[in-house]
Amino acid sequence: MTRPIQTLSTNEETASAGNVKVTRDDWLEAAMELLVRHGVSEVKILTLGKKLNVSRSSFYWYFQSRKDLLNQLLAEWKRKNTDVVVRYAEMPAATITEAVCNFFRCIIAPDGFDYRLDFAVREWARRDARVSQVIARSDEIRHQALTRMFERFGYSPEDADIRARVLYYQQIGYYALELSETLATRVSRVEGYLKCFTGVEPSQQEIDSFIEFARTVEQS
Numbered sequence: 001m002t003r004p005i006q007t008l009s010t011n012e013e014t015a016s017a018g019n020v021k022v023t024r025d026d027w028l029e030a031a032m033e034l035l036v037r038h039g040v041s042e043v044k045i046l047t048l049g050k051k052l053n054v055s056r057s058s059f060y061w062y063f064q065s066r067k068d069l070l071n072q073l074l075a076e077w078k079r080k081n082t083d084v085v086v087r088y089a090e091m092p093a094a095t096i097t098e099a100v101c102n103f104f105r106c107i108i109a110p111d112g113f114d115y116r117l118d119f120a121v122r123e124w125a126r127r128d129a130r131v132s133q134v135i136a137r138s139d140e141i142r143h144q145a146l147t148r149m150f151e152r153f154g155y156s157p158e159d160a161d162i163r164a165r166v167l168y169y170q171q172i173g174y175y176a177l178e179l180s181e182t183l184a185t186r187v188s189r190v191e192g193y194l195k196c197f198t199g200v201e202p203s204q205q206e207i208d209s210f211i212e213f214a215r216t217v218e219q220s
Contacts, residue, residue, distance in 0.1 A: 021054075022052050022054055022058070023062075024062040024063075026052060027048060027052070027059065027062055027063070027069070028069075028072060028073065028076055030048050030051050030052055031043050031048055031069060031073055032073060032076065032077075032117065034047065034048070034051075035073060035117070035120045035121075035124070036116050036117055036120045039120070039123060039124070040070070040120075040123075040124040040127070040128075043066075043069070043070065043073070044066070045059050045066055045069075074121070074131065074134055077117055077118070077121050078134075078138060080113075080114050080117060081113055081114055081117065081118050081138070082138040082141055082142055084106060084111075084112055084113055085103075085106060085113060085142045085145060085146075086141065086142070086145040087106075088102050088103055088105060088106035088112070089102070089103060089106075089145040089146050089148070089149045090145065090148075090149070095153070095200070095202075095203070095206070096149075096150065096152075096153040096155075096198045096200055097194045097198055097200050097201075097202035097203070097206050098202075098206050099149050099152070099153065100149075100167065100193075100194055100197055100198055101190075101194070101202075101206055101209070101210045103146070103149070103167065104190070104193075104210060105210070105213055107171060108183070108213075108214060108217050109217065110217065110220065115175040118172075118175075119175065119176070121135065122135060139168075142168060143164055143165060143168055146163075146164035146167055146168055147160045147161050147164040148160075149164070150163050150164055150198075163197060163198070166197065167197050170197075183214055183217075183218050184218075187210070187211050187214045190202075190207055190210055190211065191207050194206075194207075
């Protein structure tokens with residue numbers, strides 16, 4: 001739990017350079033940017049303080065240590081990526097193809113899945129066994145959510161498990177391969193993807209609805 005800024009003491013108020021005040025979210029956002037761009041080794045208190053134009057001492061108003069910051073970064077990554085996959089997988093849908101379209105929306109929505117952050121954390125996990133365990137657990141949570149999504153529409157547990165794996169691994173693999181398709185090219189393949197992942201013919205309304213959503217995202 002963070003303490004409210006308005007209760008800062010005089011010493012704490014003057015701890016930030018130029019009397020600039022930053023929030024916990026500012027620290028986390030700056031740390032996340034460094035993580036994505038340069039890796040976890042560059043997420044340092046002094047570097048963040050310079051980036052935010054505040055003194056190092058102000059860091060300790062929100063975090064006990066660099067380790068605490070990294071733990072909170074992991075929590076923020078889970079909220080942004082794992083929790084969002086679960087939320088979209090559980091959205092109401094009339095058909096399985098509409099449900100898979102919801103998952104597609106999760107991938108391209110501005111407030112949806114952040115693949116750059118996801119791969120930064122996966123790279124971090126290569127050097128940290130504890131983070132690797134967190135990644136493994138999150139992958140399982142995402143897979144379970146997609147499995148339940150298929151089961152809602154009558155797929156057997158075995159079939160739902162395999163389809164969920166194919167759907168999830170395809171999306172993660174897409175970014176791992178750093179494919180450079182335009183959004184328009186990807187959208188043109190939506191009908192084929194839906195047939196492949198579900199074994200069901202999507203309605204034209206479902207396809208058109210997703211394409212319109214994708215266009216709105218691209219123009220925003």
